[in-house]
Amino acid sequence: MAGLEPAPSPGPARDGFLSRRARQQYAALAWIQVCMFFNSLRTRRGNFELGARVVTFIIFTAVALGPSIGLGFGAWAMASAGHLRAVALLLWVLFLSWQGFSALAPALAGQNPELSQLLRYPVSFGSWILLYLIYGIAAPSSLIGLLWTAAIGIGVSVARPAIAGWVAITLALFALFNLLLSRTILAWIERWLAQRRTREIVTGLFLLLALAAQALNPAFHQDYRSPRYSHQKQAVVRLFDRAARMQGVFPPGLAIDAFAEADSHRTLDAAESLLALAFYSFATAGLLALRLRAESRGENLSEAPRRSPAARAGAAKAHCPRGRPLINFSGPTAAVFEKDLRYLLRSGPMLYNLAVPLVMVVVFGGTMRGGGSDFLGIRHTYALPLAMIWAFLGLTRLISNNLGAEGHGIQFFFLSPTPIRTVILGKNLLHLTLFLLEALAIAGLVIFRFGAPEPSVVAATVAWILFAVPANFAAGNVLSIRMPYRANLARMRRESGALGNGLSSMLAQFSFIVIGAVVVGGSAALGHPWVATPILLALAALSVLVYARVLSSVDRVVESRRDSLLLEIAK
Amino acid sequence: MLFLPRMSPAISVRNLTRRFGPFTAVDNLSLDVAAGQFFGFLGPNGAGKSTTIKMLTGLLSPTSGQIEILGLDFAARPLDVKRQIGVVPEGLALFGRLTASEYLRFVGRMYGLDRDTTNHRTDELLDFMNLAAEPKKLVTDFSHGMQKKLALAAAVIHGPRILFLDEPFEGVDALAAGTLKAMLQRMTERGATIFLTSHVLEIVERLCSHVAIIHQGRLVANGSLDELRAGVAATLTGPDTGQKLTLEEIFLNVVGGSGAATSEEPVQELSWLA
Numbered sequence: 087m088a089g090l091e092p093a094p095s096p097g098p099a100r101d102g103f104l105s106r107r108a109r110q111q112y113a114a115l116a117w118i119q120v121c122m123f124f125n126s127l128r129t130r131r132g133n134f135e136l137g138a139r140v141v142t143f144i145i146f147t148a149v150a151l152g153p154s155i156g157l158g159f160g161a162w163a164m165a166s167a168g169h170l171r172a173v174a175l176l177l178w179v180l181f182l183s184w185q186g187f188s189a190l191a192p193a194l195a196g197q198n199p200e201l202s203q204l205l206r207y208p209v210s211f212g213s214w215i216l217l218y219l220i221y222g223i224a225a226p227s228s229l230i231g232l233l234w235t236a237a238i239g240i241g242v243s244v245a246r247p248a249i250a251g252w253v254a255i256t257l258a259l260f261a262l263f264n265l266l267l268s269r270t271i272l273a274w275i276e277r278w279l280a281q282r283r284t285r286e287i288v289t290g291l292f293l294l295l296a297l298a299a300q301a302l303n304p305a306f307h308q309d310y311r312s313p314r315y316s317h318q319k320q321a322v323v324r325l326f327d328r329a330a331r332m333q334g335v336f337p338p339g340l341a342i343d344a345f346a347e348a349d350s351h352r353t354l355d356a357a358e359s360l361l362a363l364a365f366y367s368f369a370t371a372g373l374l375a376l377r378l379r380a381e382s383r384g385e386n387l388s389e390a391p392r393r394s395p396a397a398r399a400g401a402a403k404a405h406c407p408r409g410r411p412l413i414n415f416s417g418p419t420a421a422v423f424e425k426d427l428r429y430l431l432r433s434g435p436m437l438y439n440l441a442v443p444l445v446m447v448v449v450f451g452g453t454m455r456g457g458g459s460d461f462l463g464i465r466h467t468y469a470l471p472l473a474m475i476w477a478f479l480g481l482t483r484l485i486s487n488n489l490g491a492e493g494h495g496i497q498f499f500f501l502s503p504t505p506i507r508t509v510i511l512g513k514n515l516l517h518l519t520l521f522l523l524e525a526l527a528i529a530g531l532v533i534f535r536f537g538a539p540e541p542s543v544v545a546a547t548v549a550w551i552l553f554a555v556p557a558n559f560a561a562g563n564v565l566s567i568r569m570p571y572r573a574n575l576a577r578m579r580r581e582s583g584a585l586g587n588g589l590s591s592m593l594a595q596f597s598f599i600v601i602g603a604v605v606v607g608g609s610a611a612l613g614h615p616w617v618a619t620p621i622l623l624a625l626a627a628l629s630v631l632v633y634a635r636v637l638s639s640v641d642r643v644v645e646s647r648r649d650s651l652l653l654e655i656a657k
Numbered sequence: 658m659l660f661l662p663r664m665s666p667a668i669s670v671r672n673l674t675r676r677f678g679p680f681t682a683v684d685n686l687s688l689d690v691a692a693g694q695f696f697g698f699l700g701p702n703g704a705g706k707s708t709t710i711k712m713l714t715g716l717l718s719p720t721s722g723q724i725e726i727l728g729l730d731f732a733a734r735p736l737d738v739k740r741q742i743g744v745v746p747e748g749l750a751l752f753g754r755l756t757a758s759e760y761l762r763f764v765g766r767m768y769g770l771d772r773d774t775t776n777h778r779t780d781e782l783l784d785f786m787n788l789a790a791e792p793k794k795l796v797t798d799f800s801h802g803m804q805k806k807l808a809l810a811a812a813v814i815h816g817p818r819i820l821f822l823d824e825p826f827e828g829v830d831a832l833a834a835g836t837l838k839a840m841l842q843r844m845t846e847r848g849a850t851i852f853l854t855s856h857v858l859e860i861v862e863r864l865c866s867h868v869a870i871i872h873q874g875r876l877v878a879n880g881s882l883d884e885l886r887a888g889v890a891a892t893l894t895g896p897d898t899g900q901k902l903t904l905e906e907i908f909l910n911v912v913g914g915s916g917a918a919t920s921e922e923p924v925q926e927l928s929w930l931a
Contacts, residue, residue, distance in 0.1 A: 498750040503737070
């Protein structure tokens with residue numbers, strides 16, 4: 087029996103995550119990634135994807151470098167001036183940004199690996215966790231976080247070279263904690279969003295927290311000169327004082343404690359803070375392990391309710407309920423509309439994507455209103471059109487890859503006697519409905535926060551929407567057919583092939599925003615704000631024509647790309 | 658090569674070819690399937706069966722050649738053809754995040770059935786296929802056999818005149834397979850044509866009146882089972898030629914024994930396997 091696996095030992099197998107077998111597995115996985123990368127370069131699509139990756143990397147690097155210089159310089163300045171404990175503020179910024187980027191911006195969360203494919207192989211649980219974390223390190227949010235951590239570390243070390251070693255160890259542990267926490271949050275959010283009941287609870291809590299955060303926002307208080315404002319300001323200052331005293335028990339505060347104690351040569355106290363930080367990391371790792379353990383055992387995250395055999399037997403005898411139609415009109419367009427709506431309602435991550443822009447408007451709306459100067463009144467006057475840009479963001483994935491979630495179901499569209507343009511129209515109608523709902527909600531929030539906008543601004547905003555929506559749908563339909571990728575609606579991950587599509591879609595959206603800004607800004611600068619509306623309406627007529635043209639050519643284009651569409655989406 | 662006479666065709670294929678780069682998956686295939694026939698389309702792995710069925714159903718465009726379904730040119734009138742056919746393709750074409758009932762109602766509407774007819778047929782099909790017991794279960798959570806039954810239900814909901822089935826019984830339990838076979842046979846009795854591929858030769862032998870065999874992209878046999886038997890028997894010499902040949906024996910004989918070891922040939926072994 088040469089070559090066969092040796093007979094299993096009587097006890098359980100002990101394959102550590104650094105065992106020979108584990109190392110072979112990592113090597114095999116790395117090798118397969120390299121093969122897949124080079125194989126992907128054989129196609130034009132693969133090359134475009136690589137180009138998009140490079141462009142995205144440059145953009146993220148540019149975005150990350152500025153703050154990292156600021157954080158490094160700030161840390162140096164604070165530590166040099168003898169305010170080492172004030173660096174806590176920077177660590178809190180780092181901590182909240184790292185976790186916020188990861189949870190609120192899926193593009194920054196990176197690829198959350200589909201490790202369930204490894205279930206069939208003898209991969210140990212330790213290896214499972216390690217692989218999950220390696221993917222986590224490669225996420226843009228982690229890379230940005232690591233860069234900022236390094237910047238703070240360098241800043242403090244240059245100012246206080248004597249504690250450079252302590253700073254390095256503490257920040258390494260702090261970075262590990264952040265990495266673990268971001269992956270834990272992502273893993274648990276995915277878990278909660280996978281099922282209806284937990285999804286509803288999470289969404290409710292999420293919105294409640296976002297709204298509650300506004301209570302702390304000084305921007306909520308309208309008149310900065312009133313005595314009431316002064317009282318509230320004092321209350322906020324007291325609250326911050328209390329928070330500053332309490333923050334010492336949380337990881338950013340513990341990290342700063344470790345710095346400060348080491349700086350005062352109280353090594354034992356510094357080690358104690360480090361130990362507490364390690365405890366946080368350990369506890370977070372435990373939570374992550376709890377989640378990943380269930381996944382590694384082949385957990386089924388289905389929507390189907392668990393039912394007892396007795397209940398199943400009862401149901402078998404009962405008459406099968408027909409199920410309520412979501413919309414009460416027939417025809418293929420309505421069928422596609424209804425089918426996609428059901429898909430959306432069953433996809434936690436997609437609902438989450440739709441909710442995030444609303445939350446962003448609520449959270450950052452306060453900053454817009456109160457923080458900093460209001461240059462020429464632009465932010466006040468144009469709050470409505472600026473906020474409308476957000477309304478598009480939650481729909482980007484849906485609009486620019488509208489066939490991606492079909493999986494093997496895409497075959498059905500080629501088998502049925504319904505033209506593909508009817509299918510695309512049904513999808514566009516659903517996305518239009520969602521956009522209008524989101525736009526209405528955002529408009530409501532803007533009016534609530536900033537008051538009613540100028541009529542000329544309202545007219546220009548409506549005209550811009552009439553231009554941007556068909557243009558966006560036309561671009562989205564082209565991208566959906568030309569650059570499709572298989573989307574997994576059950577997971578909050580960036581899918582393979584999504585980068586090129588996402589970048590192209592963002593470029594298209596950016597150009598529509600620039601056109602709107604040039605027209606509205608130009609006419610306002612010339613002192614004739616009403617001129618923007620007819621210009622944008624003329625552009626809207628043009629964009630409707632382009633949309634109709636794209637829609638009428640959909641069947642022909644899809645026919646010519648049928649093989650690659652099926653290959654990409656039903657693979 | 659064995660070519661035998663046919664009746665007037667429900668499916669007519671002429672010089673059908675499909676190339677993938679330098680590789681020719683289907684090579685100059687010509688074939689007629691008469692209306693009302695239960696037609697088995699066989700071949701070893703990689704012979705071109707699925708490629709052919711994809712071209713016949715509109716999932717893949719041919720490199721060259723002509724396909725006529727019920728006298729309609731597929732290339733010229735694809736939507737009219739699709740209204741007449743039902744398909745259970747290789748990937749089943751299901752939408753995983755719908756329930757069975759939602760999926761069938763969706764399919765019915767995509768074929769242009771009115772709401773009442775769709776609802777009525779959906780209920781009937783779910784009962785018939787024993788899929789009504791778990792109305793809230795999503796398709797993605799179905800077993801493979803249940804998904805197969807649902808795909809078959811979707812393929813017949815609009816009452817097609819021709820049914821294309823790619824491995825319809827794979828993963829389906831014996832009880833359900835019996836029900837499905839009875840349903841398919843009743844369909845052919847009423848005049849429907851069924852075009853089926855399967856690796857289970859016993860099923861094909863029991864169900865199909867006519868069989869074609871494709872090998873390396875080329876059609877190597879086509880006719881009724883009796884005609885194929887007679888054709889193969891005529892080429893054989895030896896003591897067993899008088900016995901009635903099974904479809905498996907015909908198949909092995911026609912595809913040239915590739916992959917089939919005779920008793921005289923040494924069987925290749927994997928030395929490391931227990």
